[in-house]
Amino acid sequence: MVVDEFDPHALAEQDFLDEVHSFQFWFDSVEGYLSDRPYGRLETTVDEEMDDNRRERLITTLCNYSVGETAALEGAAGLVQLAPDRNSKIFMATQVADEARHLEVFLHRIRELGVADPEAEIARRAQPALVDFKGTLLELISQGDWQAGVFAQNVILETMEYTVFRLHAATADAVTKDVLAGVISDERRHAGFGENDLGRSLAIDPSGRGRLREIRADLDPMVLGVFEAALTDVGAPAEGHAQLAGEYLDTVERLGLT
Amino acid sequence: MAGAEAGELNVPAPEIGADSSRRRYELEETGFREVPKKWRKFYRHWGGPLDVLAPNEVVCPVCKVVIRSTRELRPGDKVYCMPCMSRMVVVRRDDGRLEADVIF
Numbered sequence: 585m586v587v588d589e590f591d592p593h594a595l596a597e598q599d600f601l602d603e604v605h606s607f608q609f610w611f612d613s614v615e616g617y618l619s620d621r622p623y624g625r626l627e628t629t630v631d632e633e634m635d636d637n638r639r640e641r642l643i644t645t646l647c648n649y650s651v652g653e654t655a656a657l658e659g660a661a662g663l664v665q666l667a668p669d670r671n672s673k674i675f676m677a678t679q680v681a682d683e684a685r686h687l688e689v690f691l692h693r694i695r696e697l698g699v700a701d702p703e704a705e706i707a708r709r710a711q712p713a714l715v716d717f718k719g720t721l722l723e724l725i726s727q728g729d730w731q732a733g734v735f736a737q738n739v740i741l742e743t744m745e746y747t748v749f750r751l752h753a754a755t756a757d758a759v760t761k762d763v764l765a766g767v768i769s770d771e772r773r774h775a776g777f778g779e780n781d782l783g784r785s786l787a788i789d790p791s792g793r794g795r796l797r798e799i800r801a802d803l804d805p806m807v808l809g810v811f812e813a814a815l816t817d818v819g820a821p822a823e824g825h826a827q828l829a830g831e832y833l834d835t836v837e838r839l840g841l842t
Numbered sequence: 843m844a845g846a847e848a849g850e851l852n853v854p855a856p857e858i859g860a861d862s863s864r865r866r867y868e869l870e871e872t873g874f875r876e877v878p879k880k881w882r883k884f885y886r887h888w889g890g891p892l893d894v895l896a897p898n899e900v901v902c903p904v905c906k907v908v909i910r911s912t913r914e915l916r917p918g919d920k921v922y923c924m925p926c927m928s929r930m931v932v933v934r935r936d937d938g939r940l941e942a943d944v945i946f
Contacts (some may be wrong), residue, residue: 591913592924593884593920600922608878609924613876613877617876769925773925773926776905779928780926784946786946802875835904838903
């Protein structure tokens with residue numbers, strides 16, 4: 585019987601986990617979709633004409649994305665130290681690199697849109713709720729709480745970002761669409777890591793669910809409101825709001841956190 | 843739907859590729875580049891609800907990528923989504939469709 589030499593579904597569970605958490609897996613993955621895209625954009629993609637109103641709304645959206653990416657960058661860096669095992673530690677280190685790249689490409693895109701000082705513009709346009717979320721996330725991590733940190737960052741923030749970036753990409757100008765495409769590919773790993781890491785730990789010890797539900801009640805509204813506003817700003821269809829809430833709820837339901 | 847916990851399921855060993863009673867599929871890359879080259883043909887982008895899945899395909903409920911196998915899939919098969927690191931088991935819904943439930 586001929587069996588494919590490289591069949592992922594034939595891997596033993598631990599071999600699968602070792603493979604997908606490895607630095608080598610990350611490196612060979614991002615090489616596939618980022619190597620020909622300086623600052624996330626294909627060199628052949630041409631910037632579209634954009635009226636002032638659309639440009640302003642896009643800048644505001646990208647400024648808030650940058651706040652989220654900064655939160656995730658600092659959060660992931662803190663979580664490296666808290667990671668309970670080698671695979672999680674290595675994966676979280678790759679996420680630090682991803683988040684740094686996301687921040688860099690969004691800042692670069694903001695500059696391309698005519699903003700001379702993106703850092704100042706982010707401070708001016710950032711939604712207070714998202715800034716509060718960042719503070720709460722970093723506080724959870726500074727308390728040494730791996731499970732809460734992963735939940736806040738990789739489930740709440742990353743799951744919502746994953747949906748919002750996909751919806752935004754569907755209506756975005758060509759260059760922003762390029763930039764978002766690479767970020768979306770990265771977010772797939774981040775959101776998946778969060779759900780699966782928490783799912784495994786809650787399967788062993790379900791007692792943490794009550795505490796995570798409380799964290800969820802505090803943090804959900806901070807992030808959801810910001811991303812709903814972003815969907816409106818980028819002209820996502822009305823169904824996009826339902827998709828954002830629905831995909832997030834599917835995740836917390838699979839984790840037993842509803 | 844709540845994620846399935848490993849202890850609750852009788853998941854068979856991953857012998858899908860070696861089961862000669864199942865129809866075999868020759869997989870080719872379809873442009874999905876989010877995993878290392880040697881794994882790429884086992885995944886493809888999902889085209890949304892109108893995307894008709896082949897008997898060797900299921901959609902990952904976590905990240906919405908289509909997972910592909912070299913053999914037709916059957917309920918109880920264990921498959922992996924490498925792009926989002928999820929393990930799952932194939933299930934048949936009431937309407938006859940094959941879907942995947944996450945295993946933690």
